[in-house]
Amino acid sequence: MSTTTPPGWYPDPSGQPGNRWWDGAAWTQHVNPPAGPVQRPRIPDGVATDTLPIWLLALQPVLVVLLQFAYRPELRFRTIGPDGLQALDPASVYTVGYFVLQVGGLLLYGAAVLLAFLDHRALRRRGVVRPFPWPWAFLATIVYVIGRFVVVRKVAPGRPMWPLWTYLVVGAVGTVFGVVRAAALFQQMLP
Structure with missing residues (x-):
C-alpha cells in the first residue's frame, strides 16, 4: 500500500x-x-512609523501659504471703446510674482509626489507590508496622507498620528488664508 x-x-x-x-x-x-482579506502583519512597538518625508509632507502647506506672498498684483483698469467700458489690464495680473506662484506650485506638487515615494519606501524598510501606494499622491497629497495612516493604524495600532493632524490643521489654516486672499483680490476687481 x-x-x-x-x-x-x-x-x-x-x-x-x-x-x-x-x-x-x-x-x-x-x-x-x-x-x-489578507491581514498585514503588525510591526514591533519599537519601530517608528513617522518618517522625515511624512513630516515634510505635513508641513508643505506652510510653503504654499508663503508662496502666495510672491503674488501681489496691482490691478489696473483701462477704458476701452467709445462707451467708456472698463476692462482689467492683463499686464497688471500677469506679473513676475504670478509666474513665480505658478512654477512654485508645480515644484511643490512634484516634491509632494517624491516625498510620498520616499515615505512609502521608508515604511517598507521598516517592515510595513503593502504600505499605501505612493502614486495616489499624483491625485492629491491629502489622499496619500490619509491612506497612509489608514494602513499604519492596521500595522501599528494605538500609535499617535501627529503628522496627519499637523497636515490637516496646517492645510485648513492655509485654505482659510487662501480664501481670504482670493476674496480680497476679487474685491479689487469689482468696479
Whole structure:
C-alpha cells in the first residue's frame, strides 16, 4: 500500500497566501486566492512609523501659504471703446510674482509626489507590508496622507498620528488664508 497525497487544493508551500493545486505528483502553477482579506502583519512597538518625508509632507502647506506672498498684483483698469467700458489690464495680473506662484506650485506638487515615494519606501524598510501606494499622491497629497495612516493604524495600532493632524490643521489654516486672499483680490476687481 502506497501513501501518496491525493490531488487537491492545499496551502501554498511557498508561503504565499492562498492555496495551490497538488496533482498527486507535483505542485502545479494553479493557485486560488485566499478566502478572505489578507491581514498585514503588525510591526514591533519599537519601530517608528513617522518618517522625515511624512513630516515634510505635513508641513508643505506652510510653503504654499508663503508662496502666495510672491503674488501681489496691482490691478489696473483701462477704458476701452467709445462707451467708456472698463476692462482689467492683463499686464497688471500677469506679473513676475504670478509666474513665480505658478512654477512654485508645480515644484511643490512634484516634491509632494517624491516625498510620498520616499515615505512609502521608508515604511517598507521598516517592515510595513503593502504600505499605501505612493502614486495616489499624483491625485492629491491629502489622499496619500490619509491612506497612509489608514494602513499604519492596521500595522501599528494605538500609535499617535501627529503628522496627519499637523497636515490637516496646517492645510485648513492655509485654505482659510487662501480664501481670504482670493476674496480680497476679487474685491479689487469689482468696479
